[in-house]
Amino acid sequence: xxxxxxxxxxxxxxxxxxxxxxxxxxxxxxxxxxxxxxxxxxxxxxxxxxxxxxxxxxxxxxxxxxxxxxxxxxxxxxxxxxxxxxxxxxxxxxxxxxxxxxxxxxxxxxxxxxxxxxxxxxxxxxxxxxxxxxxxxxxxxxxxxxxxxxxxxxxxxxxxxxxxxxxxxxxxxxxxxxxxxxxxxxxxxxxxxxxxxxxxxxxxxxxxxxxxxxxxxxxxxxxxxxxxxxxx
Amino acid sequence: xxxxxxxxxxxxxxxxxxxxxxxxxxxxxxxxxxxxxxxxxxxxxxxxxxxxxxxxxxxxxxxxxxxxxxxxxxxxxxxxxxxxxxxxxxxxxxxxxxxxxxxxxxxxxxxxxxxxxxxxxxxxxxxxxxxxxxxxxxxxxxxxxxxxxxxxxxxxxxxxxxxxxxxxxxxxxxxxxxxxxxxxxxxxxxxxxxxxxxxxxxxxxxxxxxxxxxxxxxxxxxxxxxxxxxxxxxxxxxxxxxxxxxxxxxxxxxxxxxxxxxxxxxxxxxxxxxxxxxxxxxxxxxxxxxxxxxxxxxxxxxxxxxxxxxxxxxxxxxxxxxxxxxxxxxxxxxxxxxxxxxxxxxxxxxxxxxxxxxxxxxxxxxxxxxxxxxxxxxxxxxxxxx
Numbered sequence: 001x002x003x004x005x006x007x008x009x010x011x012x013x014x015x016x017x018x019x020x021x022x023x024x025x026x027x028x029x030x031x032x033x034x035x036x037x038x039x040x041x042x043x044x045x046x047x048x049x050x051x052x053x054x055x056x057x058x059x060x061x062x063x064x065x066x067x068x069x070x071x072x073x074x075x076x077x078x079x080x081x082x083x084x085x086x087x088x089x090x091x092x093x094x095x096x097x098x099x100x101x102x103x104x105x106x107x108x109x110x111x112x113x114x115x116x117x118x119x120x121x122x123x124x125x126x127x128x129x130x131x132x133x134x135x136x137x138x139x140x141x142x143x144x145x146x147x148x149x150x151x152x153x154x155x156x157x158x159x160x161x162x163x164x165x166x167x168x169x170x171x172x173x174x175x176x177x178x179x180x181x182x183x184x185x186x187x188x189x190x191x192x193x194x195x196x197x198x199x200x201x202x203x204x205x206x207x208x209x210x211x212x213x214x215x216x217x218x219x220x221x222x223x224x225x226x227x228x229x230x231x232x
Numbered sequence: 233x234x235x236x237x238x239x240x241x242x243x244x245x246x247x248x249x250x251x252x253x254x255x256x257x258x259x260x261x262x263x264x265x266x267x268x269x270x271x272x273x274x275x276x277x278x279x280x281x282x283x284x285x286x287x288x289x290x291x292x293x294x295x296x297x298x299x300x301x302x303x304x305x306x307x308x309x310x311x312x313x314x315x316x317x318x319x320x321x322x323x324x325x326x327x328x329x330x331x332x333x334x335x336x337x338x339x340x341x342x343x344x345x346x347x348x349x350x351x352x353x354x355x356x357x358x359x360x361x362x363x364x365x366x367x368x369x370x371x372x373x374x375x376x377x378x379x380x381x382x383x384x385x386x387x388x389x390x391x392x393x394x395x396x397x398x399x400x401x402x403x404x405x406x407x408x409x410x411x412x413x414x415x416x417x418x419x420x421x422x423x424x425x426x427x428x429x430x431x432x433x434x435x436x437x438x439x440x441x442x443x444x445x446x447x448x449x450x451x452x453x454x455x456x457x458x459x460x461x462x463x464x465x466x467x468x469x470x471x472x473x474x475x476x477x478x479x480x481x482x483x484x485x486x487x488x489x490x491x492x493x494x495x496x497x498x499x500x501x502x503x504x505x506x507x508x509x510x511x512x513x514x515x516x517x518x519x520x521x522x523x524x525x526x527x528x529x530x531x532x533x534x535x536x537x538x539x540x541x542x543x544x545x546x547x548x549x550x551x552x553x554x555x556x557x558x559x560x561x562x563x564x565x566x567x568x569x570x571x572x573x574x575x576x577x578x579x580x581x582x583x584x585x586x587x588x589x590x591x592x593x594x595x596x597x598x599x600x601x602x603x604x605x606x607x608x609x610x611x612x613x614x615x616x617x618x
């Protein structure tokens with residue numbers, strides 16, 4: 001597959017195999033995918049189709065068994081653990097289905113976490129946190145602990161934490177999967193706004209056609225292979 | 233320091249569990265410090281004993297007395313520098329058993345020469361030499377009973393009964409002595425032997441034991457043997473031993489204290505180590521997905537390991553140092569039972585050892601969970617959290 005100049009994510013001939021005892025499970029088989037800079041891609045597919053595995057490979061949380069994963073100029077599959085950690089801190093923002101906020105920290109402290117890995121001083125960190133809270137419309141909830149926030153608000157805090165370092169790519173693993181329709185719509189609108197208004201590249205795994213409709217492109221994954229058509 | 237709130241958040245996650253872990257470590261180290269003080273209290277005399285001093289006592293037991301005339305015969309043994317004697321008086325102030333303290337009649341000049349570790353003002357020394365009923369008392373006991381120079385102290389002795397011609401033993405405080413070294417015993421009262429000898433109604437001419445200074449500590453064994461040989465086959469056979477061994481004999485009357493102390497401390501520490509280690513491991517297990525999220529954000533394996541270790545060390549240090557500190561503050565108030573354990577303080581090296589042990593506890597208890605956290609695979613951790 002050729003790479004165009006505005007391609008940000010280039011995945012080429014990627015295979016991922018897991019071992020369970022003596023059994024080998026082929027989750028991805030020779031998969032190719034390009035994502036353009038500034039694109040909002042929805043990744044759909046049935047359970048066990050390899051969506052989350054693919055997202056983990058793009059985010060540098062796991063390594064492919066074979067093939068190339070290139071984000072911008074970086075060959076992610078060739079980085080060491082330490083280099084991968086530094087790379088993730090600079091380039092990737094994760095949004096999780098179940099928010100994954102630290103319950104003992106307030107919203108602003110949760111959002112500040114990725115900034116602890118930067119050289120920013122306390123005042124600068126506070127400024128970035130305030131801006132991220134403002135962007136997700138939760139400035140008034142900064143001092144609240146996760147348990148006092150609704151599901152939608154917790155996910156907004158999760159998104160603020162993901163964007164606070166201004167990452168290259170936002171990876172969302174079923175971001176509306178634990179929310180009601182109204183809260184889910186609000187989160188999707190927020191992601192759309194981040195994509196359209198701020199040019200953020202977003203790759204979102206979802207089961208929900210309603211969510212994928214908000215993306216600029218949708219690809220379907222089944223049995224380790226991609227297609228542009230829904231799986232029947 | 234910017235990671236401190238994150239570590240603190242880990243501890244705040246389960247407040248009750250953290251509080252109980254802190255308390256168990258706090259109590260363990262307080263116990264450790266007090267056991268150190270108890271060890272000193274029970275074996276204090278051994279450490280304070282002079283290397284160049286021997287004790288000559290009755291061969292059968294310390295309760296049996298020896299003739300005063302032995303002084304000159306001991307003095308004549310080659311290698312002996314000075315000799316002084318003491319006799320157990322067993323004083324009770326205000327006839328109350330709780331007001332017990334060690335009290336002995338001595339010859340002031342030879343006694344002060346023999347025990348330079350007792351610091352007495354020159355004027356007070358002169359006053360003692362000039363006053364037949366004079367007594368010097370240690371700082372601790374003078375403060376305990378609020379005695380001052382010039383006070384007349386009535387003391388009852390269950391051993392010696394009433395003095396001849398008087399209703400009770402009475403002494404005038406002419407001096408208050410301090411100890412040259414930290415931890416020296418300042419709980420005793422010493423009064424003049426000539427006054428005691430004249431006033432006592434039994435066992436005249438008998439003394440409790442002799443303290444013998446020798447010129448060469450290397451020859452202690454041969455000198456002791458020679459002293460005892462001098463009195464062999466007499467009605468008052470002697471047993472001479474180093475002052476340290478004599479003091480240790482007292483301590484060993486109630487068991488091998490050092491071994492008991494070490495056994496108790498060892499058992500307590502092992503238990504605390506298990507409790508703290510289990511708590512840390514449980515805490516890390518519960519936070520598997522949180523640690524996975526931190527790693528996903530870009531926290532390196534080594535940083536995650538450091539965070540868990542820091543958390544473990546923080547609680548161990550807070551609990552350990554807190555326990556040692558409070559024990560030290562309490563010990564400044566003196567012995568809880570001054571009549572039984574006059575020397576009671578926590579030695580500095582015990583505090584240092586305690587501090588090192590607190591850090592070691594944190595490191596050992598945190599090591600396994602920290603390594604587990606470090607090795608955690610992110611995708612696996614996030615899956616478990618979901």
